[in-house]
Amino acid sequence: MNYYSHNIGDYAQATMHLSLVEDAIYSRLLRRYYAEEAPIVDDLQQVCRWVGARTEEEREAVTQVLTEFFTLAEGHWHNKRADVEIAAYHVKADTAKANGKRGGRPRKESGNPEKPSGFSVGSETEPNPNPEETGSKANQEPRTKNQETEEHPPTPRKRGNGFDASAIDLPDWLDREDWQSWVADRKDRKKPVTEEGAKRQLQQLADYRAEGHPPRAVIANSIAGGYQGLFPPRAQARASPPTAAQRRAAWSSELRDVLAEGQERREIDMGVIDASS
Known part of the structure; x- marks a missing residue:
């Protein structure tokens, strides 16, 4: 199919909860579905390649979209709305092809004998100069939102598959x-x-x-x-050795404690002091 009906309102209502990545994946899957006129094969690696999912988060989003908007049957993911549209397209195409072989679309009987075929009652509409549409033209017929809603009511949005x-x-x-x-x-x-x-x-x-x-x-x-995936904690960096200033400060503090207690001086480890600092 080179064209498929896309109702903006229905799509927005069904996908407003999706993230930017999930919306892009769903859109790409629909385009492939209609282009191939076939359901999506149940091969996660292949599907991820089709939609360009590279990271773990994107691959998980593919699984989420398939589960919510498609139904797995006989090794393929089916979309109910897409299947209906594809079937309707084939019916139109076959009808147009059959009419073309018979010399064109059958004429409709006019309810007003005074008006020739091709005119509308109560109007000045000119006859259609090219009334026959065959082949791929049947797939290009514009449809209004009301017509689409009457023929194919919006599919209720799934709320998950009950998995806990x-x-x-x-x-x-x-x-x-x-x-x-x-x-x-x-x-x-x-x-x-x-x-x-x-x-x-x-x-x-x-x-x-x-x-x-x-x-x-x-x-x-x-x-x-706040990660979506599981990641182990990073190893903490080893504590760096004390600087010369830190060692001098520790020695001075210890010396003050000794003098305050009135004790005799004792040997205190001053470490190595860099006189140049």
Whole structure:
């Protein structure tokens, strides 16, 4: 298909909650759907390549968009609205092709015998100089918003697939309260953990654990940083040795304490003092 109907109002209402990345992914998937006149194959790696998803966040957004706006059946992601539009296009194209073979579109019987065919009753409309539209022209017929709404009512927006990431089975090494805290944080930020996302994040936690990062620390760091993905805390930098000024200040403080207590002087480690500073 070189053209498909795009109702701006319906689209805006169905996608106003999407992020900029999710909206771009959904738009690209629809364009490919109509161009190929076929549903999206259930191959996440291939789909991510089609829409240009490179980062982990973008790949997770692809999964979210597929789950919300498409239905998986027989190895393909189907969009109900797109399937209806494609089927209607083929019906029009086949009808136009058949009419072309018969010499043009059949004439409509006029209700006014005094008016020749091609004129509208009560108007001065001239006959259509080119009444026959065949082939791809059938796909270019403009449609009004009211006509589209009557023929194809807007598909209700899905509210997820009922998946509850906080209730899934967890490995023995992962505390459920820690995991539920992570799921609740993602939900509060309007980025709920999907089924596919949960599988990948559990694997990430297992990998981090093997590297020596406790799952609780990884989750706490990700929540504190407001991250959408899981990231281990960065190693703290080693404390730098005290400067000469700091060593002199410490020696002076210790000496004052000794004199204040009236004790005899004792040997105090002054360290190495740089006389040039």
